[in-house]
Amino acid sequence: MSKPQRLIFGETLVELGSSVENLIVCDADVSGSTQTKLFGTKYPERFFNFGIAEGNMVSAAAGMASTGMIPVVSTFALFLALRAGDPVRSLVAYNKLNVKIAGGYAGLSDFADGASHQTIEDMGVMQAIPNILVLCPSDITTTKKAVEEMIKYEGPVYLRLSREAITQEYDENINFEIGKGITVNDGSDVTIIGCGIPMRFARCAVEQLKTEGINARLIDMPTVKPLDSKIIANAATETGAIVTVEEHNIFGGLGSSVASLISETNPIPVVKVGVSDKYGESGKYEEILARAGISTEEIIKAVKKAISLK
Amino acid sequence: MTTKELQKTAQELRLTVLEMNHKAGSGHTGGSYSCAEITTVLYEQFMNIDSSNPKLETRDRFVLSKGHAAPTLYVTLARKGFFDKEILGTLRQTGSILQGHPCMSKCPGVDMSMGSLGLGASVGVGMALSARVKNEKWRTYVICGDGELDEGQNWEAFASIAKWNLSNLTVIIDKNNVQLDGTKEEIMPMNDLKGKLNAFGLKTMECNGHDCEELESTIKAANEDNDAVVIIAHTVKGKGVSFMEGQAAWHGKPINAEDFANAEAELTATLNNL
Numbered sequence: 126m127s128k129p130q131r132l133i134f135g136e137t138l139v140e141l142g143s144s145v146e147n148l149i150v151c152d153a154d155v156s157g158s159t160q161t162k163l164f165g166t167k168y169p170e171r172f173f174n175f176g177i178a179e180g181n182m183v184s185a186a187a188g189m190a191s192t193g194m195i196p197v198v199s200t201f202a203l204f205l206a207l208r209a210g211d212p213v214r215s216l217v218a219y220n221k222l223n224v225k226i227a228g229g230y231a232g233l234s235d236f237a238d239g240a241s242h243q244t245i246e247d248m249g250v251m252q253a254i255p256n257i258l259v260l261c262p263s264d265i266t267t268t269k270k271a272v273e274e275m276i277k278y279e280g281p282v283y284l285r286l287s288r289e290a291i292t293q294e295y296d297e298n299i300n301f302e303i304g305k306g307i308t309v310n311d312g313s314d315v316t317i318i319g320c321g322i323p324m325r326f327a328r329c330a331v332e333q334l335k336t337e338g339i340n341a342r343l344i345d346m347p348t349v350k351p352l353d354s355k356i357i358a359n360a361a362t363e364t365g366a367i368v369t370v371e372e373h374n375i376f377g378g379l380g381s382s383v384a385s386l387i388s389e390t391n392p393i394p395v396v397k398v399g400v401s402d403k404y405g406e407s408g409k410y411e412e413i414l415a416r417a418g419i420s421t422e423e424i425i426k427a428v429k430k431a432i433s434l435k
Numbered sequence: 436m437t438t439k440e441l442q443k444t445a446q447e448l449r450l451t452v453l454e455m456n457h458k459a460g461s462g463h464t465g466g467s468y469s470c471a472e473i474t475t476v477l478y479e480q481f482m483n484i485d486s487s488n489p490k491l492e493t494r495d496r497f498v499l500s501k502g503h504a505a506p507t508l509y510v511t512l513a514r515k516g517f518f519d520k521e522i523l524g525t526l527r528q529t530g531s532i533l534q535g536h537p538c539m540s541k542c543p544g545v546d547m548s549m550g551s552l553g554l555g556a557s558v559g560v561g562m563a564l565s566a567r568v569k570n571e572k573w574r575t576y577v578i579c580g581d582g583e584l585d586e587g588q589n590w591e592a593f594a595s596i597a598k599w600n601l602s603n604l605t606v607i608i609d610k611n612n613v614q615l616d617g618t619k620e621e622i623m624p625m626n627d628l629k630g631k632l633n634a635f636g637l638k639t640m641e642c643n644g645h646d647c648e649e650l651e652s653t654i655k656a657a658n659e660d661n662d663a664v665v666i667i668a669h670t671v672k673g674k675g676v677s678f679m680e681g682q683a684a685w686h687g688k689p690i691n692a693e694d695f696a697n698a699e700a701e702l703t704a705t706l707n708n709l
Contacts, residue, residue: 149568171568173599181557181591188561188575191539191547193492194568196561215551216558220539 127290130268131229134286135160137272138197142168145276147193151186153179153200158288159229161199179209183224187216190223195276201235202228202285206247217281218256225275226257226283232322232372233400233414234288239407245400249377251283252350258303259350261285261371261379263324264294267347270301278303285349287322287372289410294324294345306353312342315428316360319370320346320379323398323419327370330424341428349379352386361391366431368396370424372414375399394434396427436479439709441647444514445475446706449675451523452506453698457690459527462535463503465685469611469644469670470504470578476650477576477607478511481658486516489543495573496546496562500555501580501609502536503687508545509533517544553586555579556606560595563604574658577606582614585623590635596663597636605657606665609644611672615686629667637665644668675702 142148142164151173156162165172175182179200186196198205205213205228217224228247235242251259260282262271268291275282295307306318310331319327324345331341342364344356361367367387369380380397387395401418414420436444448471456462478484483495499508506526513520518532525531532541536550547558559577566573579589596604610628612619619625632639638660642653650668657664672686673679676698690698 149565173564175591175595178588178591178595180554180588181560181595184554184557184588184592185561185564185595188498188547188558188563189565190561191558192496192562192565192569194565211551212554212557216548216554220548 126265127292128265129290130287131158131160133265133268134227134272135163137269138164139167141273141276142171145195147195148276149173149189149194149196151175151182151196151198153177153182153204155200155229159199159227179204180212183209183212184216186224187212187220187222191220195223195225197225197227199227199229201242202231202244202247203242206244206250210250214254218254221256221280223279224281226281227286228283229286230288231285232287233405233417234322234410236410236413237407240404243405245374245405246377248285248349248373248379252377252382256281257350258282258348259285260303260347261320261349262347263319263321263345264291266293266295266297266299267301267345271347274301274303285321289322291322301347304348304351304353306356307345307347308342308356309345310341310343312340313364314340315366315368315432316342316344316364317368317370317424317428318344318346318357318360318379318383320349321372323370323372326419326421326424329421330428333421333425334428339428339432346379349382352382354386354390357383357386358391361387361393365435366394368398368424368427368431370398372419373399374402376402394431396431398423398427438648441472441475441479443706443709444479445471445647446675446702446709448475448507448510450699450702450706451510453690453695453702455506455523455526457695458524460689461527461687462506463687464690465613465673465679465682466501466580466611467504467507468674468676468679469672470501470609471507471674472645472647472650473578473607473609473668474507474511476647476654478515480651481654482576483573484515486544489517493571493573496575498547498555498558498562498575498577499537499549500577501552501583502549505533505535505537508537509542512542512544515544518542552580552583553588556589556592559604559606560592560601563601564599566603575604577604579606579608581608581610581612581619581625581628584608584625593632593635593637593665601663602661604663605654608665608667609670610667611670613672613681613683613686615683617683632665638662639665639667641667641669644670645674675705677701
């Protein structure tokens with residue numbers, strides 16, 4: 126079973142709309158793309174389309190949250206993290222307002238549109254701002270639960286979403302908790318920690334590595350901030366090397382945060398797989414991911430490098 | 436309050452702000468003075484608030500988009516009983532609830548932290564939409580500076596006020612014609628502000644922003660109007676102190692002992708004649 130992540134997001138908002146009466150959804154003229162139009166159709170009185178004016182939308186959401194509403198602001202990740210960066214920081218985060226920032230089409234998932242619409246900086250921006258949680262789920266179950274949990278959580282949350290279709294990897298009864306990683310595969314030679322879409326490559330890499338006699342532990346990290354320091358410390362102690370995998374610039378994302386944490390707690394090699402500090406381009410999704418530095422092969426290379434550095 | 440009492444209260448506020456900014460060694464006197472009467476009239480004649488319950492859900496909301504006029508808001512909130520007047524002397528000091536720009540998590544009565552310019556009208560839009568969704572009667576008031584209208588986001592906000600015809604929101608533009616580096620005309624001319632607002636689909640009303648009677652009747656008319664209204668309040672930056680009036684230099688200049696004495700004398704003399 127596979128489904129576009131944005132569709133899961135849109136459908137979950139509709140489901141929540143009946144029980145969460147103070148849920149408001151706002152979009153900036155891309156509700157057909159982000160799938161917030163589903164909520165807008167069902168609950169038109171609680172849906173506001175601000176047009177192509179992201180700063181106004183996020184600032185208004187801050188105003189809404191200050192009066193007890195739970196606004197979800199939705200558009201492409203790039204425009205939330207950077208165009209609306211000031212209101213995100215100066216209103217939402219500074220005041221710990223209950224605004225949910227849903228960045229769609231993140232990473233290179235808007236593949237055909239090219240670098241102007243792709244986002245490799247959003248987690249860096251959001252992680253550098255105090256008070257904001259950063260979520261980046263990888264499968265259908267965790268995406269649905271991430272949406273549900275962020276609405277339950279009192280405070281600002283950044284939810285990173287992809288345009289891409291994702292599969293169901295986890296049972297619906299999985300214990301999903303904000304701030305907790307999920308051990309997908311146990312292993313003792315190295316640990317791969319990933320988030321979002323490239324988890325699919327990480328899963329392939331684990332299987333291929335097995336054939337070469339390398340047992341890799343695989344951890345899915347749907348919460349990038351705050352990091353699950355316990356699961357990472359255990360992985361560091363027990364496997365002695367870490368590889369991070371994400372669809373984000375290698376600066377400012379999951380890899381930077383894991384490396385930063387590890388350097389202070391369990392200094393061991395950390396090798397980062399991600400966008401190698403350059404802009405994306407138009408093309409087929411997996412082709413441009415590979416050209417940016419994200420593929421099963423890159424992960425395998427990184428694993429071998431990490432092990433050699435032990 | 437009577438008009439006379441309002442004028443006196445605003446003038447007393449100027450004296451307190453002078454002391455606060457003098458003691459703090461920094462702070463924005465010019466912009467605090469231009470909105471002294473607007474803020475006073477709003478809080479004394481219109482705002483439905485309860486200082487013993489600052490978070491009262493049904494209260495009216497106030498957004499000081501020109502957050503650098505914080506001293507004016509602080510004096511007003513202290514007068515309304517949100518905190519002890521003695522705290523006013525701690526403006527901008529380490530650990531004070533009175534930050535250089537208003538902070539809602541520190542200072543009771545502040546409905547939204549402000550300081551980064553150009554965001555307040557948008558916040559007002561969100562508050563007004565919330566009231567509509569909740570079917571609540573409370574109103575939202577926003578004071579914008581004319582300097583901050585340089586920021587394009589204000590115009591996004593104005594477009595959305597018109598789109599949703601937010602008649603439960605009153606935006607008052609403190610039009611003092613001066614910004615930090617110089618006059619509006621020199622730095623970024625606004626030209627026909629009223630015409631621009633009208634072209635955005637908004638009804639406008641104008642008044643003398645230092646005349647409490649005019650302010651009160653204009654705000655009342657705006658509140659009673661079925662359409663969204665933006666009030667252009669014509670003001671003078673640094674109003675009340677002749678050497679500060681209309682001077683960009685007094686946007687945020689520390690007040691030395693000599694200037695303090697002269698300003699205090701002039702403000703007191705005016706107060707005594709009211």
